[in-house]
Amino acid sequence: NAGVTQTPKFRVLKTGQSMTLLCAQDMNHEYMYWYRQDPGMGLRLIHYSVGEGTTAKGEVPDGYNVSRLKKQNFLLGLESAAPSQTSVYFCASSSPGQPPSEAFFGQGTRLTVV
Amino acid sequence: AQTVTQSQPEMSVQEAETVTLSCTYDTSESDYYLFWYKQPPSRQMILVIRQEAYKQQNATENRFSVNFQKAAKSFSLKISDSQLGDAAMYFCAYRSRWGGGSNYKLTFGKGTLLTVNP
Numbered sequence: 001n002a003g004v005t006q007t008p009k010f011r012v013l014k015t016g017q018s019m020t021l022l023c024a025q026d027m028n029h030e031y032m033y034w035y036r037q038d039p040g041m042g043l044r045l046i047h048y049s050v051g052e053g054t055t056a057k058g059e060v061p062d063g064y065n066v067s068r069l070k071k072q073n074f075l076l077g078l079e080s081a082a083p084s085q086t087s088v089y090f091c092a093s094s095s096p097g098q099p100p101s102e103a104f105f106g107q108g109t110r111l112t113v114v
Numbered sequence: 115a116q117t118v119t120q121s122q123p124e125m126s127v128q129e130a131e132t133v134t135l136s137c138t139y140d141t142s143e144s145d146y147y148l149f150w151y152k153q154p155p156s157r158q159m160i161l162v163i164r165q166e167a168y169k170q171q172n173a174t175e176n177r178f179s180v181n182f183q184k185a186a187k188s189f190s191l192k193i194s195d196s197q198l199g200d201a202a203m204y205f206c207a208y209r210s211r212w213g214g215g216s217n218y219k220l221t222f223g224k225g226t227l228l229t230v231n232p
Contacts (some may be wrong), residue, residue: 031218040123042205042222050215058219090159096218101147101166101209103220105159 002026006091006106013081013113021076021109023091031094032074033058033103034066036087043090049074081113116141116208120223127196128231134181135191135226137206145211148182148189149220154202162204165189167211193228201230 004025013019023032030051035043045058047066055066063085065077074093078085088110092103117140127133139148150162165173165182172180177194193200203225210217 033219035222040224042118042224043220044222045216045219048216048219050218056216058216088157092159092220094218096209096214101211102149102161102164103209108157108159110157 004091004093004104004106006089006109008109009107010110011112013078013111015081015083015113017081018077018079019081019111020078021089021091021111023074023076023093023106025072025074025091025093025104027093027095027104028071029093029095029104030071031096031103032068033092033094034064034074034076035090035092036060037090037108038087046076046089078111081111083113085111086113087111116143116146116210116221118206118208118221118223120206120226122226123224124227124229126229126231127193129196129198131196132192132194133196133228135193135204135206135228137189137191137223139187139189139206139208141187141208143210147209147211148180149207149209150178150180150189150191151205151207151222152200152202153205153225154199159205163191196230198230198232201228203227 049068052071091106094103206223
């Protein structure tokens with residue numbers, strides 16, 4: 001049982017380049033989330049999805065886009081990377097209406113923009 | 115909007131001793147969940163313990179227990195018999211129980227870095 005899998009685990013981008021982070025879950029969860037983690041800031045929500053074909057903005061959505069074409073996948077895109085987007089990115093999934101109530105996390109992607 | 119505050123950026127404990135990590139939160143809701151997540155150097159977010167606000171009994175998981183004070187909006191984590199493997203960043207998190215949509219997102223504190231000294 002893989003749970004939540006993120007690819008890639010590490011990436012270095014040059015300013016202005018684009019990339020897509022892939023999150024895949026095999027738990028049939030309805031809800032999926034993208035967070036970023038910065039030192040001293042905890043985890044902040046970028047975008048989330050409550051089901052296939054739907055997405056919504058979180059706390060810090062600027063500079064990111066997302067898509068959820070399939071229930072099991074949630075993609076995070078950076079169209080034109082900036083140094084301020086250097087961070088660790090986490091994907092999570094949950095099925096809030098059923099126990100257990102917690103979110104399950106991927107292993108994170110460390111992104112450096114130079 | 116809910117907020118979660120962890121006032122201790124760093125804590126240290128001697129192996130085999132007990133340590134308590136603090137968390138306070140602000141909400142106007144009466145029904146919600148509270149969590150403690152552990153993040154070791156591997157970066158993986160690991161659920162330590164969960165508390166449902168409608169339950170008065172404090173949650174316990176082996177050496178980990180919480181002191182949930184709903185009126186004070188306080189949710190502290192006690193680690194007993196600390197082990198070297200407990201060294202990690204610990205995050206307190208809040209989630210609404212109802213409402214759907216963004217209500218189901220986790221709101222995190224900024225974390226407490228726990229060091230365990232041998």
